[in-house]
Amino acid sequence: MSAKYTPDYHYYRDRLRGQAYPYACLDARLLRQNIRTHLQRSGTKFIRLASKSIRSVAVMEMIMTTDEKFIGIMAYHGAEAIALHEAGFRDILVGYPVADPGLLRKIGEAIRGGAQICLMVDLPEHLEMLEAVGKDLGISFPVCLDLDCSSVYPGLHFGVHRSSVKGVEGVRRFLEQLRSYRHLKLEGLMGYEAQIAGVGDTDTGFWLKDKVVQWLKSRSVAEIADRRQQTVELMEAMGFSLRFVNAGGTGSMESSREEPWITEITVGSGFYQSHLFDHYRQYRAHPALFYAVPVVRRPRPDTVVAHGGGFVASGATGKEKAPQVYLPEGGRLVANEGVGEVQTPIIFSQGPLPALNDPIFFRHAKAGELCERFNEILLLEPDSIRSLKTYRGMGWSFG
Numbered sequence: 001m002s003a004k005y006t007p008d009y010h011y012y013r014d015r016l017r018g019q020a021y022p023y024a025c026l027d028a029r030l031l032r033q034n035i036r037t038h039l040q041r042s043g044t045k046f047i048r049l050a051s052k053s054i055r056s057v058a059v060m061e062m063i064m065t066t067d068e069k070f071i072g073i074m075a076y077h078g079a080e081a082i083a084l085h086e087a088g089f090r091d092i093l094v095g096y097p098v099a100d101p102g103l104l105r106k107i108g109e110a111i112r113g114g115a116q117i118c119l120m121v122d123l124p125e126h127l128e129m130l131e132a133v134g135k136d137l138g139i140s141f142p143v144c145l146d147l148d149c150s151s152v153y154p155g156l157h158f159g160v161h162r163s164s165v166k167g168v169e170g171v172r173r174f175l176e177q178l179r180s181y182r183h184l185k186l187e188g189l190m191g192y193e194a195q196i197a198g199v200g201d202t203d204t205g206f207w208l209k210d211k212v213v214q215w216l217k218s219r220s221v222a223e224i225a226d227r228r229q230q231t232v233e234l235m236e237a238m239g240f241s242l243r244f245v246n247a248g249g250t251g252s253m254e255s256s257r258e259e260p261w262i263t264e265i266t267v268g269s270g271f272y273q274s275h276l277f278d279h280y281r282q283y284r285a286h287p288a289l290f291y292a293v294p295v296v297r298r299p300r301p302d303t304v305v306a307h308g309g310g311f312v313a314s315g316a317t318g319k320e321k322a323p324q325v326y327l328p329e330g331g332r333l334v335a336n337e338g339v340g341e342v343q344t345p346i347i348f349s350q351g352p353l354p355a356l357n358d359p360i361f362f363r364h365a366k367a368g369e370l371c372e373r374f375n376e377i378l379l380l381e382p383d384s385i386r387s388l389k390t391y392r393g394m395g396w397s398f399g
């Protein structure tokens with residue numbers, strides 16, 4: 001992308017004229033720029049794609065083929081991992097545990113047939129279930145230990161509530177158990193520092209909170225680095241030889257890449273660059289994916305109403321989970337209505353209002369969730385527009 005590429009409302013409106021509303025558009029030039037940004041940010045580490053934040057096989061293939069540093073996928077569901085294997089992907093790590101014995105059996109059968117799928121574990125029950133299925137099928141399940149990487153301060157749990165394996169002693173106990181099983185093979189360690197990777201720390205609209213989060217993050221980064229190092233050393237001392245040590249996410253690459261024992265960083269959101277990821281001190285990327293809904297009403301001289309567009313993001317509820325009015329610039333939502341199921345009023349502080357049937361472009365708060373609303377994404381190239389299927393367009397739905 002040349003430095004001069006600065007697409008604005010009129011550019012997108014005119015290039016996309018005639019497309020049936022609502023539609024999602026991926027600006028290919030901005031996507032390529034974001035890919036380059038994240039390759040640079042990864043330093044010497046490999047990158048694993050967080051499929052949940054992309055949710056399109058076609059887009060994942062586009063990204064994977066740009067560089068050898070993209071080594072595999074972090075899937076978010078066991079059934080998805082099988083589907084990705086069948087679609088031709090290699091080195092699939094399921095980032096979250098599977099607790100359904102029927103599904104584990106299907107994954108086991110896929111592994112027996114040559115699929116490269118590694119499963120996440122952190123509870124004794126996970127191990128027991130996998131061992132039982134592995135024994136039955138006569139296979140060894142590749143597994144990855146999920147290390148809790150939250151920081152606990154007086155009165156504050158800074159991180160997520162996921163893994164039950166906490167601290168080096170917790171790891172030791174877990175590994176003692178793991179090694180007693182004959183149908184499990186420890187391949188990797190994952191230590192996901194959600195409080196660094198997934199929490200914005202600048203320009204969130206709350207200056208003081210940003211400063212506190214920045215300070216908490218800097219403390220937590222050092223603590224988690226120690227924890228991961230000690231865990232890797234313990235694993236080696238206990239005789240385990242790891243194929244990978246996974247950490248991080250889009251928001252933490254600058255700190256995750258500093259730890260020598262980490263081999264790969266998981267990245268997803270930074271490719272589409274959904275708006276929650278505009279609030280990280282360490283990096284900037286371009287809004288590559290957005291969606292359009294048409295203007296259908298004009299109730300006041302400064303207000304238009306768009307048809308629909310209410311695609312609110314998951315997670316703790318808050319205003320920041322609403323889509324952002326992206327283009328034309330200067331539009332804002334009405335506090336009492338927000339983004340509507342079918343009608344979304346938008347107030348403009350200046351300029352001529354978009355005409356009837358013109359698009360209002362929105363950005364989603366989170367990256368992959370938008371794909372659950374559309375069967376296809378319009379890939380906007382400099383001289384063409386082509387349609388890429390989303391997971392939903394392929395009939396894939398994994399919750």
Ligand SMILES: Cc1ncc(COP(=O)(O)O)c(C=O)c1O
Pocket residue numbers: 050053074095192197198248249250251266267268269270367
């Ligand atoms: C286990 C794990 N790793 C990495 C990530 C990072 O994904 P992204 O780059 O989309 O923020 C996530 C996101 O939630 C995650 O759950």
